[in-house]
Amino acid sequence: MVLISNSAKNRQNRAALFLLFFLLFLGCTSKVIKPIIPAELPPNEIPKFAFTQLEKQLSFRFRLYFKTDTPALLEAEFEGSVILPNQEERTGIWNRLDEKTSIHIKGIGDFQYEKTDGKWEIHPRGEESNILIQIERILLHSQFELKAKDSKQMVFTFKPNLIFLDPTQSKPMNGLLFINGSTLLPEKIQVSDSARTAFWEIRFFAYNRKNKISYPFTPKVRIQLTAELKIDNKIKAILIDRFQRLGFQAKAKTYSSNLGPILEIQLEKDIPETQLNLIASQGTIKIYSGEWLESKTVRPDTGLSYYQFKPVQFHELILTHQDIERAEVNLNQGPEPLLELQLKPKSNSKIQESFEKDGKLLFLLLNDEIIGYSPIIKTNQTTNKIVYKGIGDVLKVTTVAAIIKSGPINQSLKILSKSTIQK
Numbered sequence: 001m002v003l004i005s006n007s008a009k010n011r012q013n014r015a016a017l018f019l020l021f022f023l024l025f026l027g028c029t030s031k032v033i034k035p036i037i038p039a040e041l042p043p044n045e046i047p048k049f050a051f052t053q054l055e056k057q058l059s060f061r062f063r064l065y066f067k068t069d070t071p072a073l074l075e076a077e078f079e080g081s082v083i084l085p086n087q088e089e090r091t092g093i094w095n096r097l098d099e100k101t102s103i104h105i106k107g108i109g110d111f112q113y114e115k116t117d118g119k120w121e122i123h124p125r126g127e128e129s130n131i132l133i134q135i136e137r138i139l140l141h142s143q144f145e146l147k148a149k150d151s152k153q154m155v156f157t158f159k160p161n162l163i164f165l166d167p168t169q170s171k172p173m174n175g176l177l178f179i180n181g182s183t184l185l186p187e188k189i190q191v192s193d194s195a196r197t198a199f200w201e202i203r204f205f206a207y208n209r210k211n212k213i214s215y216p217f218t219p220k221v222r223i224q225l226t227a228e229l230k231i232d233n234k235i236k237a238i239l240i241d242r243f244q245r246l247g248f249q250a251k252a253k254t255y256s257s258n259l260g261p262i263l264e265i266q267l268e269k270d271i272p273e274t275q276l277n278l279i280a281s282q283g284t285i286k287i288y289s290g291e292w293l294e295s296k297t298v299r300p301d302t303g304l305s306y307y308q309f310k311p312v313q314f315h316e317l318i319l320t321h322q323d324i325e326r327a328e329v330n331l332n333q334g335p336e337p338l339l340e341l342q343l344k345p346k347s348n349s350k351i352q353e354s355f356e357k358d359g360k361l362l363f364l365l366l367n368d369e370i371i372g373y374s375p376i377i378k379t380n381q382t383t384n385k386i387v388y389k390g391i392g393d394v395l396k397v398t399t400v401a402a403i404i405k406s407g408p409i410n411q412s413l414k415i416l417s418k419s420t421i422q423k
Contacts, residue, residue: 031208033057034183043154044146046184047142047144054186057185058083058084059081059207059210060082060205060207061082062079062203062204063077063078063079063202064076064201065078065199068164068165069198070170070171076093077092078103079092080092080131083212086245087244088106088131088132088213089107090129091105105129106129107125107129109246110124110246111123111124112128112129125247134162138177138191142161142175144157144158144177150181151181151182153179153180153181153187154181158176159173159174159175160173171198172193173198174193174194177189178190218268219251220268220421221271221419221420222417223266223271223418224264224415224417224418225415225416226259226260227413229411231263236263238407238408239263239265239280239409241405243265243267245402245405246279248271250265250267259416270420271418273418274396275395275396281366281413282367282409282411283404284320284365284368285321285403286368287320287365287386288316288362288363289360289363290315292311292312292313312363312370314363323347324342324404325342326342327400327401327404327405336389337392337393338397339388339391339401341364341386341388351376351386361373361375364391366400367412371388371392
């Protein structure tokens with residue numbers, strides 16, 4: 001038998017407590033999703049890459065402070081959280097002409113909730129609940145110059161474009177951007193004039209620690225979906241993600257009935273039938289190389305695919321949803337919305353191979369139905385991007401982008417009913 005003295009036991013207890021607290025500390029630290037840095041990335045392109053890197057995180061917290069004396073004295077200070085891709089919560093003080101107002105606001109999709117006299121009100125979403133708009137405006141649309149660099153941090157200067165700080169544009173404004181040298185994530189952005197009568201600063205911290213923002217929920221629409229196979233939690237999670245990416249607050253539950261498995265979705269607002277059908281679909285994405293065929297040379301029984309009544313000959317399957325890194329809607333290139341698919345770096349070689357073989361078209365299929373096409377051109381090879389037009393209106397293109405971002409499910413769901421929830 002080994003005898004242990006009281007002092008030795010105390011030392012063991014202290015060591016065990018230290019180990020416990022250390023492990024708890026490790027569990028609370030944020031885990032940054034580190035980037036694959038492109039080879040020979042020019043210094044002036046690092047801020048744009050930092051925004052891409054920011055979008056790949058799960059969440060972050062921020063502190064925002066700004067003031068201006070034009071057109072009236074205004075000062076605001078907020079602390080907030082962002083859950084990517086489209087959720088935000090912030091609290092703070094708004095001081096206008098020495099009249100202070102407490103602010104608590106939550107944004108999700110296209111709507112925001114504002115707390116007024118203890119009650120939540122829902123409104124269309126604005127920049128006051130979407131800090132990513134201002135960050136994107138700075139990081140993607142400014143010209144940067146690297147001023148200082150060490151192993152821990154890079155500092156850039158730029159000419160800012162935050163018009164609300166100086167609506168008259170009478171003050172010479174300058175900006176500083178601080179980027180972490182290891183993660184290439186933004187740490188701080190600062191904008192001011194020389195006298196600091198106009199000042200804007202945001203600090204980023206606590207990456208990927210927060211995973212949820214709770215929202216007030218008053219259901220107004222009930223949707224019942226069914227399927228041939230079991231509706232598991234993965235299907236439920238993907239559908240909820242599709243709804244949320246499109247600005248719908250949604251809750252879901254599953255149960256069994258004589259008609260088969262039922263997934264019941266509750267929404268805070270109504271949804272167009274065409275959009276709901278897309279959301280409930282399997283959501284498989286395929287991109288084929290191919291070409292148009294002359295209609296007069298095609299026999300009706302040849303089993304070809306058709307797009308807008310024109311026969312299409314597929315050559316080979318080039319890409320699936322697993323090759324797509326990002327899907328975005330571009331509304332700034334004319335009246336027709338564009339769907340832009342950013343490819344993963346390794347997937348772009350597949351297009352290059354198809355270009356060498358065919359030099360034809362890339363047809364985009366959703367649920368095995370052609371919804372758009374894009375020419376295979378050399379710019380696709382350098383930008384890793386495929387641009388599709390002619391898919392449809394803004395509602396359809398936005399919904400397709402959300403489906404691509406959320407990923408496919410293993411079966412399509414059938415809509416049984418959609419009804420209004422009576423109070």
